[in-house]
Amino acid sequence: MTYHPRPLFRHRFVPASCALPRGERLAAPAASFRLPALVRLWVWVILALALPAVAADLALPTVPKKPNILFLLADDLRPDGIGALGNPFVKTPNLDKLVERGLAFRHAYVFGAHIGSVCVPSRTMIYTGCQVFNHKGYGNGQTTTFPQALKAAGYATIRSGKFGANPNDLCKTFDVHLNGYNSEKNASNIIAFIHEHAGKQPLFLHMASNEPHDPQFAPPEFYSLYKPEDMPIPPNFRAQHPFDNGEIIIRDEQTLPWPRTRADLAGKLARYYASISYWDEHVGRIIQTLKETGEFENTIIIIAGDNGLSLGEQGLLGKQNVYEFGGMHVPLVFVGPGIPKGKTDAFAYLMDIFPTVCELTGTAIPAGIDAKSLAPIIAGKSAKVRDYAFTSYTDAQRAIRDQRWKLIRYPKINFSQLFDLQNDPHELTNLAEHPAQAGKLKQMMALLQQAQQQYGDTAPLTSEHPLDAKWSPPVKTAAAKTGPL
Numbered sequence: 001m002t003y004h005p006r007p008l009f010r011h012r013f014v015p016a017s018c019a020l021p022r023g024e025r026l027a028a029p030a031a032s033f034r035l036p037a038l039v040r041l042w043v044w045v046i047l048a049l050a051l052p053a054v055a056a057d058l059a060l061p062t063v064p065k066k067p068n069i070l071f072l073l074a075d076d077l078r079p080d081g082i083g084a085l086g087n088p089f090v091k092t093p094n095l096d097k098l099v100e101r102g103l104a105f106r107h108a109y110v111f112g113a114h115i116g117s118v119c120v121p122s123r124t125m126i127y128t129g130c131q132v133f134n135h136k137g138y139g140n141g142q143t144t145t146f147p148q149a150l151k152a153a154g155y156a157t158i159r160s161g162k163f164g165a166n167p168n169d170l171c172k173t174f175d176v177h178l179n180g181y182n183s184e185k186n187a188s189n190i191i192a193f194i195h196e197h198a199g200k201q202p203l204f205l206h207m208a209s210n211e212p213h214d215p216q217f218a219p220p221e222f223y224s225l226y227k228p229e230d231m232p233i234p235p236n237f238r239a240q241h242p243f244d245n246g247e248i249i250i251r252d253e254q255t256l257p258w259p260r261t262r263a264d265l266a267g268k269l270a271r272y273y274a275s276i277s278y279w280d281e282h283v284g285r286i287i288q289t290l291k292e293t294g295e296f297e298n299t300i301i302i303i304a305g306d307n308g309l310s311l312g313e314q315g316l317l318g319k320q321n322v323y324e325f326g327g328m329h330v331p332l333v334f335v336g337p338g339i340p341k342g343k344t345d346a347f348a349y350l351m352d353i354f355p356t357v358c359e360l361t362g363t364a365i366p367a368g369i370d371a372k373s374l375a376p377i378i379a380g381k382s383a384k385v386r387d388y389a390f391t392s393y394t395d396a397q398r399a400i401r402d403q404r405w406k407l408i409r410y411p412k413i414n415f416s417q418l419f420d421l422q423n424d425p426h427e428l429t430n431l432a433e434h435p436a437q438a439g440k441l442k443q444m445m446a447l448l449q450q451a452q453q454q455y456g457d458t459a460p461l462t463s464e465h466p467l468d469a470k471w472s473p474p475v476k477t478a479a480a481k482t483g484p485l
């Protein structure tokens with residue numbers, strides 16, 4: 001697919017009074033005359049001076065117009081949270097139409113989180129392009145932010161969305177930063193901004209939705225779309241996680257009681273999908289507005305979640321784990337002019353969105369950021385920009401994966417898990433203790449140490465005095481705890 005800039009002049013208009021009947025030509029002048037020599041000389045001088053400017057004007061229609069950017073970031077959206085990404089249960093008609101036209105990164109991740117509110121480091125990395133161990137760049141306000149880079153390139157920028165558990169100081173670097181509280185109001189804020197600025201400047205529209213984060217808000221008509229008894233239960237569902245992963249009873253994990261039951265989980269899934277459908281409805285309103293204002297064909301759309309979420313997998317409910325169906329694995333889709341249709345297994349981080357958008361819009365990528373532009377993958381010039389994906393959660397969990405193997409290390413309990421993702425995508429069989437995989441375990445551990453060194457992660461992978469891996473749920477647990485985590 002090639003990029004076709006919108007022509008500066010949409011129509012070649014010829015007034016009817018100037019049109020000639022077919023086959024007729026303009027008659028030659030009936031007579032000619034010669035100007036005096038001195039006057040002819042002056043005419044040539046004036047023409048020589050004026051021609052370059054005229055030529056430059058004539059060249060204008062070939063200069064590509066900067067595309068608009070619509071960045072849809074949902075809160076706690078899993079990589080299977082959109083129908084067109086392979087989920088037959090969730091209803092997302094508007095997002096499906098976009099995803100079907102775009103390029104989906106199936107191995108996209110949050111780089112890591114140093115606190116339980118995974119949203120905060122994730123969004124900080126998205127807005128700075130710097131990873132959590134980069135103390136010079138991460139969230140300290142000393143680097144150029146994503147909106148600042150686009151603003152310097154001429155964009156009008158707006159963020160409407162979640163305020164809680166969010167780097168609000170960084171968000172203030174958007175021209176407009178609004179708290180819409182829900183998808184309906186966030187979409188309305190974005191729509192008003194489109195009407196105000198479309199056609200005057202390229203637009204950077206960032207909807208950072210509150211949904212589908214618990215309590216999975218949606219109006220009743222969306223809840224009625226899903227029946228708990230129809231909800232699928234994941235193949236790696238467990239009533240309780242088998243060991244203490246270092247963050248086993250945090251708030252997110254208390255949104256349902258222990259032991260997990262299929263009935264409780266089905267109710268939560270139904271609410272989760274309802275909240276996604278509600279978000280989808282209002283994404284549709286934004287798309288409709290872009291179409292009505294003639295901006296849609298010149299808009300690059302990015303669809304992502306700020307972090308993933310376990311929904312019963314391994315007995316977990318939160319994003320404070322590094323399983324594939326956990327907190328770090330996220331959806332990421334690019335759609336729009338110049339972007340091919342399809343899927344890629346290339347590894348990507350959410351923070352890569354920033355330099356990728358810069359490259360796609362001809363905007364300078366700020367120096368000193370850790371993120372990498374995915375534009376070479378989008379353009380089909382390269383199959384990958386990384387050989388592996390490293391993820392982390394506090395000092396309690398580290399993971400490294402390549403296209404087949406994944407190692408998870410729990411340093412506080414000196415425990416490892418090795419999974420063959422090619423044959424075991426649900427991480428059901430731990431091969432770390434399997435004698436036949438001793439070499440692979442050693443190799444992946446070495447790769448993990450290499451990644452730690454690369455990114456400046458100094459956390460130890462082994463404890464001298466390991467904690468007890470056994471755990472018991474609290475006797476008293478409050479169901480459906482809510483908050484901005």
Ligand SMILES: [Ca+2]
Pocket residue numbers: 075076118119213306307485
């Ligand atoms: Ca989140």
